[in-house]
Amino acid sequence: MSSAAAVFAKGKTALITGAASGVGLAVAKVCASHGMDLHLIDNNESALKEAHSSIQTKAKISTHKVDVSSLSEWAELKSSLSSTKLDFLHLNAGIGANGPWSDNAYFRKIIDVNVMGVVNGLNTFISDFDSNSSSPKAIVITGSKQGITNPPGNPAYNASKSFVKTIAEHLSFDLAKSAPSTSVHLLVPGWTFTGLTRGDAKTKPDGAWAPEQVADFLYQKMSEGKFYAICPDNDVDWETDRKRMTWTMGDVVYERLPQSRWREEFKEEATETMGKMKLGPKQGDAA
Template identity: 55%
Template sequence: MSVFRSSAHALITGGASGVGYSVAQLCLKHSMRVSIVDFNQSSLDIAGKSLKGEVRLIKADVSSRQDWASIREQVGTDVDFLMLNAGIGGRGTWGDEDYFDKILATNLGGVVNGLNAYVPSFKERDGKGPSAIVITGSKQGITNPPGNAAYNASKAAVKTLAEHLSYDLKDTSIGVHLLVPGWTFTGLSGNTPGSEKAKPEGAWSADQVANYMYAKMQDKKFYIICPDDQVTEETDKKRMLWSVGDIVNERPPLTRWRDEYKEEAEKWMKEQKV
């Protein structure tokens, strides 16, 4: 039996748009009850009009513990599928305190708060039916491209949290999964709810990510590393291996982007087999 089943209860943060919205649609297709948490009221309003089924909409800030207490009060603890998906982008640099505070508070704090709010109840209800926790990460938290330190750090920390959670729950029936989308046409790339902007060539739609996640969850995979129409699974694996190689081979960090390593990295990427 799958967590995607009739009458099961899903709680999705960042669920009023993008990947979260597509996963909400997926849950509703399986006749699940869905609670959506989002900070954007206009996105919630559009979602409320377009989603069909048993849906609860909650405006909340996932970085706030007080808001999470309110979420628990409204939603209850009978959650079978928890998706911690809320996240924000942004650009900044060293000395820009707001840049670091906002991104880390939402992308990392929102996951920490959500896990602390619901993991205990998941453990209490273990064995009463299939359950699962999905945390949305990013390839930037794995390969760590330069230019967005706060975002990359937040997603690297989220990856670590998900890995520890998976280990800590290994002797339970609770599935834990790290969803890592590729290039996806969501609000972070201009596809806000109500927008008529066309999907860029090469990007995946949020529905494609949701369907890929669903298939990998059925196979009980923890790491759900999504390709897109520009980057293959093989290329992703090579990029990750090269990044780890910086440590193993005692190179400087982020050598994929350093001029003195450019030719070596490109040659390795062409020749490496995975």
């Protein structure tokens, strides 16, 4: 059986949201390097033009200004691509924002883009994937570590990324039965220097990864047949991520208060326990 990365091939067609910059653009360039045709989706038309110009390829590229929170705009996109069948769908578009519990608009904006942007994309294009084709296909959804470890400070964003994690897991399970040639992957970047995270900074901090590193990591994990592509960065390695995720799940298992790692009464215990954790090998690792 070929690896999931076999979808990156000349003649295949990719559609990527949030493709005008950051991780989306970096993944688009990986697709282009393999000769794939590209449909780049973003809500920033001028940035889309710049992204198009930055991609070196002889394959076809089209750009489409779409508000991913609008199902009607997805329907218009589908109609404009009616002669095209997708092989690779990357639902990557997302926003970050902060707001108080009393700010309904903050919650709605985050959910509309980060949650419904993914749901709308799946509703619109799942028919391109939900069949038992022999040709390899793939769907990638971009999540966040905040949707797994749930740190305090941004409940709407964390909840939105927890939602897409759950959606991706269900999609993987369902398509494994109905469309086994379609692989599903949850891409979880670490600290990545993008428009979402950089603020006013002009230079990438030493601890952050570049978007290109995230795209390369996704390709590596797809080559290994992994569903979860949880990226490290230059400050946080994979073992640290594993320990943090393990502690977080322990809040449920051991009936601690939620977000215990950040509560004063648990901080010392959390630090000491994670420091002593001996986690078993990952699937595929040597014992």
